[in-house]
Amino acid sequence: MRPYQLICPGCGAVLEDHYTLACPSGCRALVRADYRKKRLDLRDEPGIFRFADWLPVEGTLPAEAGPVTYRSTAFAREIGLENLWIGFSGYWPEHGARITTCSFKELEALPTVVRMRETGSGTLVVASAGNTGRAFCQTAAVTGIPVVVVVPTGGRDRIWTAEPTDRACLITVDGDYSDAIAAADTLCNTPGLVPEGGARNVARRDGMGTVMLDAAVSIGRVPEHYVQAVGSGTGGIAAWEAAMRLIGDGRFGSALPRLHLAQNIPFIPMVRAWQAGRREIVPEIDMPDARRSIAAVSADVLTNRNPPYAIGGGVYDALTATDGRMYGVENRAAEEAGRHFTGAEGIDLDPAAAVAVAALLEAVESGAISPGDCTLLNITGGGYRRAEESLDLRVVEPSFRLRSPDGAAACARDVLGWVNEHA
Numbered sequence: 001m002r003p004y005q006l007i008c009p010g011c012g013a014v015l016e017d018h019y020t021l022a023c024p025s026g027c028r029a030l031v032r033a034d035y036r037k038k039r040l041d042l043r044d045e046p047g048i049f050r051f052a053d054w055l056p057v058e059g060t061l062p063a064e065a066g067p068v069t070y071r072s073t074a075f076a077r078e079i080g081l082e083n084l085w086i087g088f089s090g091y092w093p094e095h096g097a098r099i100t101t102c103s104f105k106e107l108e109a110l111p112t113v114v115r116m117r118e119t120g121s122g123t124l125v126v127a128s129a130g131n132t133g134r135a136f137c138q139t140a141a142v143t144g145i146p147v148v149v150v151v152p153t154g155g156r157d158r159i160w161t162a163e164p165t166d167r168a169c170l171i172t173v174d175g176d177y178s179d180a181i182a183a184a185d186t187l188c189n190t191p192g193l194v195p196e197g198g199a200r201n202v203a204r205r206d207g208m209g210t211v212m213l214d215a216a217v218s219i220g221r222v223p224e225h226y227v228q229a230v231g232s233g234t235g236g237i238a239a240w241e242a243a244m245r246l247i248g249d250g251r252f253g254s255a256l257p258r259l260h261l262a263q264n265i266p267f268i269p270m271v272r273a274w275q276a277g278r279r280e281i282v283p284e285i286d287m288p289d290a291r292r293s294i295a296a297v298s299a300d301v302l303t304n305r306n307p308p309y310a311i312g313g314g315v316y317d318a319l320t321a322t323d324g325r326m327y328g329v330e331n332r333a334a335e336e337a338g339r340h341f342t343g344a345e346g347i348d349l350d351p352a353a354a355v356a357v358a359a360l361l362e363a364v365e366s367g368a369i370s371p372g373d374c375t376l377l378n379i380t381g382g383g384y385r386r387a388e389e390s391l392d393l394r395v396v397e398p399s400f401r402l403r404s405p406d407g408a409a410a411c412a413r414d415v416l417g418w419v420n421e422h423a
């Protein structure tokens, strides 16, 4: 018997995991992992697999990448907070942070690859604006398990690894993130190439959820506030789910943290829908002129046109359950907040993390977060400069180049051939 089962919150069905991404009865709800162990014991592992009790895996990998939590002094003092904790997912070895691809996407990629190895079959296909693709390439390098990564051509420079690898099949598509998603979807019509699943993948959610677990064991309690910049909102859902498990454990308090989730103006579909009190995102109202808005944000990893917002157990439900807030952050405010954070704490940030910092400042100013409140700021990416200084980073060369997503069908066979050659 595996150490967990899957549960559909829509109909209550209990499912055995076959890399299952959805309820077989067709419920519109995110299937969840239900761990047999209700009490979290930390494993003696160097990174994320410390939390393997609450990851949908049986085995682990000897990976150093993992979540890190520390209490802020300088930045906290400057913004008037007494109890601010930083969840840092990036490269900052002085603080024990060893995610060489510099974002929390590696926390999703590692358990996903193990879950696929244990419960599925085929090669994972991942569409990415950059950070996810880089994380999965790095994981392919560490495990030797091939992966197919599809990115918009403009994001190609973002795909690098800290170890040499010939196991990452990089495909570039002219266009934006949506075009990369369309191409990846087409590739997955070919048997042997399987979708990684995004928010529907419990390994991704529970991998991201380890930021909340690490915070709780570091602080000694579940925080009162959780602040994160979101594109899909998967990290927000994951934080909520992890907090529910921690409350069930009994040692970390009994109240859910309030979610404070931020997007980057002008592309803020979830902010608009939430502030209008709607469960549904209405494209004409919430993301008019999407292509242009997406091109205008400073943090394009936050531009998902089809986030798991309305779906059962998704972002809307997470915000409702936690009395959450959403924030729209201008590029300038994000850049300023990012500079402020870097000046005080001494580490460079991913532009998305700077959006979260700006949202924190807004929450403090508006009184939504009080000076003494126990607050977890999720710095979802950073340390790029630090990584460049001390790691041997190598750009991954594309194996296939597509002019549009329509070209994906014709190249699927060659992609499969590539995978078989490199497996």
Ligand SMILES: *Cc1c(COP(=O)(O)O)cnc(C)c1O
Pocket (backbone or CB within 6 Å): 103, 104, 105, 131, 132, 229, 230, 231, 232, 233, 234, 235, 236, 301, 302, 350, 352, 353, 380, 381
């Ligand atoms: C993907 C990403 C986000 C957004 O994460 P979601 O929870 O999936 O919306 C935020 N910051 C960084 C650095 C990311 O790479």
Ligand SMILES: [Zn+2]
Pocket (backbone or CB within 6 Å): 008, 009, 010, 011, 012, 013, 023, 024, 025, 026, 027
């Ligand atoms: Zn169901």
